[in-house]
Amino acid sequence: MSAAGRSEDAPDRVAAALRDAEFVRLVATADGDALAATGLLARALDATEVPYQASLAAIPEPPATDADCTVAIGHNGASDVVLRETPLSVAAADVARTLAPDAVDPELALAGAVSAGAEPSGALLEAADLQRRPGVAIPTDDRIDGLAGSTLVHASFSGDGEAVEAALDGIDGDHALASFVALSAVQDAPPRAATAVERALSPYDCDRFETLGGFADVLDAVAEDRPGTGIALALGHGVETAALETWRAHGQRAHTALRSxxxxxxxxxxxxxxxxxxxxxxxxxxxxxxxxxxxxxxxxxxxxxxxxxxxxxxxxxxxxxxxxxxxxxxxxxxxxxxxxxxxxxxxxxxxxxxxxxxxxxxxx
CATH class of the missing domain: 3.10.310.40 (Diaminopimelate Epimerase; Chain A, domain 1)
Known part of the structure; x- marks a missing residue:
């Protein structure tokens, strides 16, 4: 393996190591931020015609030693380059911008950052040109479907479409919906819930899904349940329908498991x-x-x-x-x-x- 440096290396040094490699392995943890970072680096490698293999796992196995450059994304596994700075997706976007500027997807990077708990900002937000609006961060245009599957909140109705429909009876408008979700999420919850639920409110619009927060929620779900679909999603391969199906099932199982x-x-x-x-x-x-x-x-x-x-x-x-x-x-x-x-x-x-x-x- 080549000595490409560690997580504190400047983006241009990491980009140079990737550009000079004949084969790269991207080895990431199975979470939305790491998935987005993997997609950003993979897109840049595609643009520069550098062969690569990408994998996600909750606890990544030691990678094969057949690569000229191995990148550990979100962990300290054996590698030439380690990306551990949160958000991983923002660090990966910096590397990708140096390697292949036209290949950077700012919306994907921002969704990864939201998954990591960061607020969208800076050059990535300007490049994505996303607008904020009242309402709740869900990935679909159906608020019942969106709240039933969402793992940005946990409330009495979470994971159950019929319960969501009954709970939303008589609630009209984005502001009223946001207020209802916020109040429901903090009921019988620890104080930190009041801060956490803000991630689900006043969302940014999004091109690939209904909102940026919804996109982040989908990234987390597919990263944990369907890594192959997740990588395809991060690469822009048109698997949004399959990703949403995974997200719905993921949310239902998560909320059910928590209650039981x-x-x-x-x-x-x-x-x-x-x-x-x-x-x-x-x-x-x-x-x-x-x-x-x-x-x-x-x-x-x-x-x-x-x-x-x-x-x-x-x-x-x-x-x-x-x-x-x-x-x-x-x-x-x-x-x-x-x-x-x-x-x-x-x-x-x-x-x-x-x-x-x-x-x-x-x-x-």
Whole structure:
């Protein structure tokens, strides 16, 4: 492998390493921001006719060593270049702009940034020329469909189209809809929900989906459930219909899992045990990454939220809490692996959910 540098390298140095490679591997974590970053780099490589292979995984495996340049996106895996600066998509857009300016999709970069929790701004927003409006950030023009599938909020109606339809009876207009969603999301929720729900309000319009926030929500869903569809979406291959189908199913399963999970509260830790096994359609019953985010944002009274099933776990923690070491130590103690970034992490391990909770608590 060539020594191309690390995450602090200037975009021109990273771009030069990619341009000079005969074959590039892009190895990313399975989240919307990393997916968008992967798509931006892949588009630039396409434009410069550099062959590449892209992959997404909750916990990426060590990549094959057949590439001239390997890029780790969102993790610290073995690589020549590491992109870990949040938002990953903005860092990738800087590299792509240096490599092939005409190949940069500012809307994709902004959607990735929104997925990472950032507010759209700067040159990317100017280039995308998106307008903000009242309402709620959903990816479809049907508000019932949009709110039923959305994982930007968790409320009594989430994941259930009939419940959404009943709840919205008599609510007309974008302002009224936004107010209703905001109030519903903070009901019986921890204080952080009031800040988090703002991501779903006053959305930017979007070309590929109804809103930019909705686009970000779709990116998160396909990254976790259907990485191949996600990469095709990020490359602009016209798979929006398939992506929306994945997003709908993803949201329904996430909200259902959150409601049905067995929860336990410890000092500084809120745990939800759920079923992460495989369905016949290939989807995990509970998309743990999304369930952990919703648990932390809308249900956890503690600064750390852990969702665990037999063999796998996901965590989300407040910025002031460093839970990454405990996540890794607990996984390693059960012959597993883990990766974490910006308060979010995933782990796989040998053992039951109870085994992992005990190991995690012992490592904290």
């Amino acid at each position: 999970a067995d929860t336990s509260r410890y000092n500084g830790l809120y745990v939800a045990r759920t079923d992460g096994g495989e369905q016949s359609g290939g989807h995990p019953n509970a998309p743990l990454g999304t369930v952990a985010r919703l648990l932390f944002t809308y249900r956890s009274p503690e600064p750390v939220a852990l969702v665990v099933s037999d063999g796998q776990a996901a965590i989300v923690a407040e910025e002031s809490v460093d839970a990454a070491d405990a996540l890794r130590e607990a996984a390693a103690g059960l012959n597993g692996r883990a990766t974490a970034r910006d308060g979010r992490g995933r782990a796989t391990f040998d053992g039951s959910a109870t085994d992992y909770v005990a190991a995690f608590r012992g490592a904290v």
